[in-house]
Amino acid sequence: MGIIVQQALHGYSEGHRQFACSAQLTPNDARLVLVMSDASGSGVTTEGIPYLTGYPLLESGLYALARTWPAPEMPRPGCVWTHTLFIEFADLATLDSPSQLAVLFKAPSIETARLYGGALHFANAIASDWALTSSQMSVFERLATALYERPYDQVWARRASDAHVDEVVLRLWDLQWPRLRRSFRFCTLTTRDRSQEGALFDLQFCGESVSRLRFTQNTEGVEATSISAGPWLAQLVDYAGRLYASEFREVLRLLGTEVLGGREAMQAICELQATLARREPTAVVDAIALVTTPATLSGSKAAREMVATHALSRADVLKDSELQYVVDNLDLVEEGELVDHGWKLARHLLEVAPVTLVELVEDERPAVKAAMRAALKVLDAALLVDNLMPGAHWWPPLLSIRPDLAEMSEFWRRTQARASEVQQAGVELHAVNQLAAAVQGLHDEVSIESVARAFGADTVLICIQQLMSHAGDSTELRKWITEACRQPSAVAAFLAHAPMLNPRLVAYISTVLAPDVVPNDYGVDPWLTALTAVNQQAGQLPIELLVYGFQRAMSWRSRSVGPLLCLTFESLHGAASAGVLASSNWQHLRDSLPWGRPADAWDLALRLRRGLVKRCVDTPVAPEDYLALASTDGLFAMILDATWEHWGGKRYLKWVEEVTGDSADPKQRSRSRVVKAYVEKHSKWLK
Incomplete structure (x- = not known):
């Protein structure tokens, strides 16, 4: 895709005048072009070299890029030919490398002077096809240092007759964002300041014959003699040395459109790029400083987006202040970056600021909310639970995203959650794994009561029996058994229908419930079923269960009196006859x-x-x-x-x-x- 470039030719014919022009210029702009196309100062033509001039035509919305040649063939000394290209501001912004416009320059002559009256077509190439030499790069560094470290001053430099500075200046021009590019005024050879009223030149070169460039304004100007040691210049030089620097041009487009002012922003932009390229821990801190008030880039949303994206990619190692910057600016980060790196932020926040993490998963910014929820879904469950602080109340939103946490005993141990809290988080309590985790993790009696009621006492007893077969007895398990025994009907169902019964569990139930508590309104007595099962497994009933079974038979509850007496009496009688019946056991029997x-x-x-x-x-x-x-x-x-x-x-x-x-x-x-x-x-x- 190309652009249309207008052109004009100026030269000598009974005075300096315009020979041809295809552009429509306002009178003021036409007069400015006439002035700028004339020799840039006395003695310039004696140097015998062509030079470039660039300047904006604000009224016409055009940028003028001109090349001037000495015209020794003319009868009057000091005459010049100037071929000027006019590029619309909008078109100039689209060019990857405006320096390529230089290929359109054609040295004129009397014979060809009338051939410059038509518009030119220019195809925008991808990048420049030439690289600066080492000597040119040295000039580039001096010019860039003066232009961007002294952004409010006019800059000048000395030009040797054999120096190729036009390419250097054009490369500087390439590495500018559109707004700076169209306002940049330069001349690569002059003997006097070419500034007009209210339109100062940024950069000018004087020949070797001139001791220094003298300025007409109230300024001495800044001579480009030193080279900055700052990282920003190294970054700019790096881009200048590449034939393809599209990523930097894109950065310039993004940041340049948002940054107010002119040359003063270049150093900040390059420093930002250099900082983002660093890998040491301080890089993020320095990058944030470059985009926060009162820094040059503080008003640039694109700059803040770059910093936020970079910081997010390293969120797992950030300190509090940098971490807060990322959190506050997550809405600037593209959705893809949020998805790719959100887990790092989520993991780090989980460790240092879990409340902030919970706030993000409920954030009003849809993309942020979605990314943080997605991040939590992929984090290791053990990691999530290990960072839960006992007594903290920020876990319900976390649980709503990761219901699998309720299947981990450490979750219950750290939160001591109640069933209502878990259910309000959207997690239904019905899975065996959930109950097993709760049984192993809870010790708070109120929490145990709530979870036990949610699952049902018979389910709790089945779970406890399974746990006791692997982990043995414990104080926490006894709390659960005691809680389950608050529902005697459920205990009856468990005793009557459990395929296998753990003798220790049955024994502990007998210590919690009096013999006449478990109902037996119909059918076989649940206690007969349970004691028979234990007897078959163990070969005999322990004395405590014999006593309990006999008491049960003697109570008003049982509908299986005879079988219970058959199961318990003879062994008890033998212990009593042998005098080995403990006093505590006899005390229980005596009341029956x-x-x-x-x-x-x-x-x-x-x-x-x-x-x-x-x-x-x-x-x-x-x-x-x-x-x-x-x-x-x-x-x-x-x-x-x-x-x-x-x-x-x-x-x-x-x-x-x-x-x-x-x-x-x-x-x-x-x-x-x-x-x-x-x-x-x-x-x-x-x-």
Whole structure:
């Protein structure tokens, strides 16, 4: 894609005048072009070299780039030819390298003077096709130093007759943003200051024959003799030495359109680029300083975006002040950069300012909010949890994004969260992993209560049983068991239907709940199911569960009195007979037994038999269960004696014999015959 370039030719013909012009200029601009196209000062033509002049035509909206040649063929000494190109300001801004316009210059002659009246077509190439030599680069460094470190002064330099400074100045012009480029005034050879009223020249060269360039304005000007040691110049020189510096031109376009003023911003722009290229920790601090008030670039949104993007890419190592700058300017960062580097910011904030992180995931800026939420989704769950501070209340928004945290015991340990808080964060409590994590992490009783109620006591007991099989017993687990036991119906369901029962869990439940608390409104007593299962697993019931089971059988709750007595009585009686029944166990049993005579108080076994018989007769216990109360004939005989002595026992024994006499079970028939013989024998005594 090309642009249209207008042109003009000026030279001598009975005075300096215009020979041809294709541009439409205002009268003032036409007069300025006439002046600028004439020799730049006395003695200039004696140097015998062409030179460049560049200046804006503000009224016409054009930039004039002119090349002037000595015209020794003219009859009058000091005459010149000047070919001027006129580029619209808008077109000048689109050129990657306006220095390429120089290819349009054509040295004129009398014969060709009338051929400059038409417009020219210029194709915008990608980049300059020439590089500065080492000597030219030295000149470039001196000019850039003076122009941009003394931005409010006029700059001048000495030009040797064999020096190729036009290329240097054009490269300086290339490396300017559009607004500076169209206002830049320069002349590569003069013997006097070419400034006009209100339009000072930025850069001018004088020949070797001139001791110094004299200025007509109230200024001495600045001679370009020194080279800056600042990093900004090294950055500019780096771009000047490249044939392709498109990234810098793009930076200039972005920043130059937003920066107020002229040359004074170049140093700041280059310093910003140099700073962003550094890798040491102080680079971000220095970059932020360049774009914050009252710095030159503080008004540039593009500059602040560059710094914010760069800082975000290193957010994982920033200190508090730099981190806050990133947070405050995240809306300036492109969405792609936010997605790519947001995790670094999220991770660092998690460690040093978690409240700020939570604020970002709820930010009013949609892109920021989305990026931070996306970042949290990819961070390691263990890392998130490890940075939760006990007692902190900023975790609910975090949990709403990462519900998987509720499956980690460390989350519950650090937050001591309540079920309502977790549910308000949008996390449903129903997964086994969640409950297992909560059971292992919570120790606050209020939190335990809330979570246990959310899951249900039977589910809690199942979970505890699984944990106890791996981790054993613990104080925290006992708190959960105690809480679950607040719902006896759920405990009943657990005891009745759990496929496997941990003896230690069953034992602890028995210490929390009194024997008559768990309901048994229908069907088999849950405690019978549980104790039978434990007995099968362990081979025998511990004495504490024997006592508890016997108490359960003696209570009003159980619908499985007979089987419970069969399961517990004989072992208890054996312990009592052997004198190994602990006093604590006897104290529990005593409250379940009927009153006995003081004289019999020492005989614990007797009291057990009498209590057993009373329960069997009063209930009454099914005959088949009565017959199975003892495995030995001796103990069974003692039970028969106690039954016969009990009020109503005789009638009960006769009923047992009548019901079981025809039993298909040989053991029952055998025992039934024993009962029958006992009744007949003792009945004769009564007669």
